[in-house]
Amino acid sequence: MRRREFYGLVGPSVAVMVGLLVVPLYLTVKWSFQEVDYGSPGQFVGLDNYAQAFTDPRFGRALVFTAGLTVVVTAVLLGAGYVLAAAVNRLGRMRPVVLGILLISYVIPNVVGATMFSWLFDQNFGGVVNLAFSWLTGEEVLWYVETWPNRIMVALNVIWSMLPFATLILLAGLQGVPRDVLEAAQLDGAGPIRTHWSIIVPSIRGVIGFVGLISIMDILRVFDNLVPLSPQAVQLGNESVMLYIFNIAFRDGGQDLGLGSALSVLTIVVILVMLYPFLRDVVREARQA
């Protein structure tokens, strides 16, 4: 390939990446050292925004909540996604139908899905789950104003919306496992659980890692789900980092874009730390390949 062709083909992608990734990232880092209001040039304030972020207990609570949600939901997605994928993999002609139904919750916009999901728990709008829970336990759960019930509801919603993606990718991985390997395991007397644990899971480790990677990135950025599901997120300590940044930068007291940018930079660092094990595996596999 000639150099001109190479640049011609790569150029548009590079331009888009610079425009949509590098420039915003540069501005975010720059603003994180400034006091910035809409439409006004920023004023350099050194590390003040970072100092404010680290001394705000609300940021700490948001970090803990987001990290906890990420760990729990990712674990559930990998476990339930695998079980569901294995089940779907056994289907015959009905597989496309089931896959289609599975994808409903994935293609619905988050905020719409979360609003519908919130109605399941809201007595004002029928509250099917609420009614069923009260009927079964004889107790009324305050899903919106009690910390742990609210966390469970939020986690269930994130799982509901992301499980189809995990299932779909893991299903693709399962379909790539060589049939002769499975037959050999069967001949050696391996039962279903042993086959999954010792044969299938190791052979789709890369796919599992990919699902984990994407899930972690998505859950760390949870934002719109919380708007309908946790209207009292700040008071409950159920504010995600992204919601916290939004509230600081755009809502509480107006417009603190400098502090919001500093929080965004810190969030990028947290995401990289949480992704490190998965990134390391991906790099290792790429090298081996």
Add this chain to the structure above:
Amino acid sequence: MFVRNASWKWAVGLTAAMTVVSGCGAGSRVAEGGGGEQVSCEVEVPEGDTTVNVLAYNSSAIDPFTNTMVSSCTQDGLTVKHDPIDFAGQVQRTQATLAGDTGTFDIVETYGFVIPTYAAEGKLMPLDDLFAKYEEQYDLDGLNQQMLDTMSYEGTLYALPMQAQVFTMAYREDIFEDLGLEAPTTFAELREAAETIQQAGVMEHPVALPWLASSDIVTAYDAALGSLGTDFVDHEARRANFDTPVAAQAFEELESLLPYMDPQVTTFDQPAVQQQMYNGDAAISIMFSGRMTDLTDPDNSQYADRIGFAAPPAVEEGGKQYSALSVDGWSIPANTEVDPDLLFQLMAVSVGQEASEAAVPAAYPAREGVVTSENSPYADAANDAISNAPATEPYPYTSLISNEITPMVAGVLTGNTEPQEATRRMQDAAERILQDTR
């Protein structure tokens, strides 16, 4: 054969399971149409194609004015555009569009609370000259003077008023009649009425108020404080009032209503309170008047014909009502590139006599004499409420203080913070803002 049967069993099981987890909850009713009269829109359209982008949140009270402007004034060479948006979205977009040298919107919906802030920052266009120029052509002298004053800052007009919103009380007349109750005029009477309804076993939580912790709750606190005769700030001394005993008393009065409300009331915005009334879960609610007509719509509720209206009660006997008066209007951003004359004419058409009459009863238009007890079920209540609402605080720092103290007010009413601690922090925050805006 076995495989096929097994597949079917798996398929049925998975389908059933996923249908359940996909969610099948009940939905909310939303207003259909949104009103808006086709009126004559004779405006001077500049040469060439002009597009006017309008920013206004959707509600049954605002929609008629927006829709009139959009549907009546779009003509050859002129396109008037409006995209649906909620109130929170409008607030953010207003901030963004007014920020730079150029903006996205050419007409923005504003309200008395934010006009001083934006006007002081020079982000809105003064309208006095345009008002004088077009007063006769569009009968602008028919606009209520009190509302024009609310749209002004330091004697200059910055918005053309379209309609007023004031706290209005809606209650279930049938329940009140059965129990021999009168519409409460004080918080003491409100508690008494709620207690009677509870004890009669009619409802567990008879009172519903919009106390959403992230926004509405500060309006509720402001209303209680205003009813007790105190503003956020002593404007002459330029000193915050949160360290006065009345600031704590306002919290006590609001907390006294908690036993009569749903335990999740701090997650209720106005639509949620409406839903409580639609469902028959609450017998008394206090919301902005723009929400009242929905309560009388039989499509929304089986109790629509049993709703009565009254002015909201005062916190203490003899005080101002627990209320907030907000006037909505149209403003022209200072950074628009569209001809201001054209924009002003569009706004004037939207608040014209015909359009205002068509907006009743969904709205309480700014034109004198348009709302009467014959054409609006809550007219008397709203008129009473407008006359007895606490005065607004038209200062640039009011909205900043309000935003800043919202989480602190929410902290008290959600039981996470002691009132003394909250009022101390509110005082500090307000003093800091007063210092910064000096």
